Amino acid sequence: MSRLFNPDRTLKPVLAAALMGAIVALSLLWTQKGIHVSGVFSLLCDPAAVSQAAADNALSCSIDSPAASKGWIAWMVAGIFIGALLTSLWRHRGLRLSIERGHGVRPPVRLMLAAAGGSVVGIGAALAGGCTSSLGLTGSAVFSVAAFAFLAVFFIGGFAARVFFGRFWNA
Amino acid sequence: MLENLSSLLVGVLFGASLDLAGFGSPRKLNDQFLLRDFSMFKVMFGAVALAASVYLLMVGVGFSPAPRSVIPTLDLAVLVGGFLLGAGLVVGGYCPGTALAGAAGGRFDAWLFFAMMYPGYRFWVWLEPQVTLSLHAPLLPSHQTLPDLLGVSPISILIGICVACLLGWKLGNHLEARAGR
Numbered sequence: 001m002s003r004l005f006n007p008d009r010t011l012k013p014v015l016a017a018a019l020m021g022a023i024v025a026l027s028l029l030w031t032q033k034g035i036h037v038s039g040v041f042s043l044l045c046d047p048a049a050v051s052q053a054a055a056d057n058a059l060s061c062s063i064d065s066p067a068a069s070k071g072w073i074a075w076m077v078a079g080i081f082i083g084a085l086l087t088s089l090w091r092h093r094g095l096r097l098s099i100e101r102g103h104g105v106r107p108p109v110r111l112m113l114a115a116a117g118g119s120v121v122g123i124g125a126a127l128a129g130g131c132t133s134s135l136g137l138t139g140s141a142v143f144s145v146a147a148f149a150f151l152a153v154f155f156i157g158g159f160a161a162r163v164f165f166g167r168f169w170n171a
Numbered sequence: 172m173l174e175n176l177s178s179l180l181v182g183v184l185f186g187a188s189l190d191l192a193g194f195g196s197p198r199k200l201n202d203q204f205l206l207r208d209f210s211m212f213k214v215m216f217g218a219v220a221l222a223a224s225v226y227l228l229m230v231g232v233g234f235s236p237a238p239r240s241v242i243p244t245l246d247l248a249v250l251v252g253g254f255l256l257g258a259g260l261v262v263g264g265y266c267p268g269t270a271l272a273g274a275a276g277g278r279f280d281a282w283l284f285f286a287m288m289y290p291g292y293r294f295w296v297w298l299e300p301q302v303t304l305s306l307h308a309p310l311l312p313s314h315q316t317l318p319d320l321l322g323v324s325p326i327s328i329l330i331g332i333c334v335a336c337l338l339g340w341k342l343g344n345h346l347e348a349r350a351g352r
Binding site: 020026033035078079083096111114124130131135141142151154166169 | 174175176177178179180181182183184185186187188189190191192193195196197198201202203204205207209210213214215216217218219220221222223224225226229230234235237238241242243244245246248249250251252253254255256257258259260261262263264265266267268269270271272273274275276277278279280281283284285286287288289290291292293294295296299306311314315316317318319320325328332
């Protein structure tokens with residue numbers, strides 16, 4: 001057991017990478033689609049109010065396309081939640097309610113940062129037409145130039161934000 | 172219905188993999204940017220290398236390749252959006268998928284993060300038609316891949332990805348040891 005799992009019952013990175021990679025390949029080969037999360041918000045957009053979309057980019061979950069044809073994204077998002085819930089229940093032997101934060105960071109500050117970060121990520125996902133799972137992970141697996149460029153600027157953005165916000169994650 | 176059920180199943184497996192990798196924890200994700208824990212790099216790029224290997228192999232033995240439209244097109248919006256996603260991860264602690272995993276683990280901050288993504292998403296959808304930025308003009312031909320761009324075989328690119336992944340893995344181990352992990 002300990003050769004496969006860390007003390008907190010998370011998988012060793014090599015096994016987690018193998019599992020995640022196999023699932024991405026399964027998604028591409030079986031469903032013929034990538035893994036999508038942020039695209040679920042496009043289901044809530046009013047197509048008539050939107051004129052701009054990357055119409056030639058299927059990974060973008062084009063906000064001009066009919067919501068009815070994208071219902072599978074809601075199922076995938078529900079599945080991601082269920083899968084994570086099941087393994088979380090197994091790992092923790094129950095559900096713990098918490099606010100995870102860095103050392104010395106008060107819960108209201110943490111929640112304010114979570115709200116601000118969520119909004120920024122929402123803008124970024126709408127702009128990029130996808131998120132880390134769709135553009136980064138799935139796109140890279142099919143050698144997309146855009147996906148590797150996305151991952152490069154994703155890490156640059158993270159390290160840039162770390163200059164000021166890294167202190168909120170001190171151990 | 173089959174499309175929805177297959178998406179649900181892939182989602183269940185992906186959600187489990189995110190949680191089992193420990194990616195429901197914003198502290199673990201941010202330890203990557205503090206150069207203390209390279210799990211995010213290792214898992215993400217290891218998964219890309221393995222997924223690409225399996226995908227190439229299976230297509231090689233006769234499975235149908237995913238449609239070309241699955242390959243995103245490079246434009247300025249992808250670059251600016253990617254930067255904001257990285258920055259937002261450090262500010263808020265999650266990206267969209269890991270926020271779902273965090274929320275499933277009972278983290279209230281992850282619920283709030285995910286809920287606040289919608290106003291952000293909606294804000295850009297409202298703003299974009301009103302500004303005169305042409306962020307969606309392709310910077311390269313549509314759906315371009317690295318083999319197309321560089322004029323080499325997919326196997327060569329795969330080997331390059333695996334080598335880069337191994338080097339990054341070694342560097343990560345070195346920096347983790349230096350940080351006392």
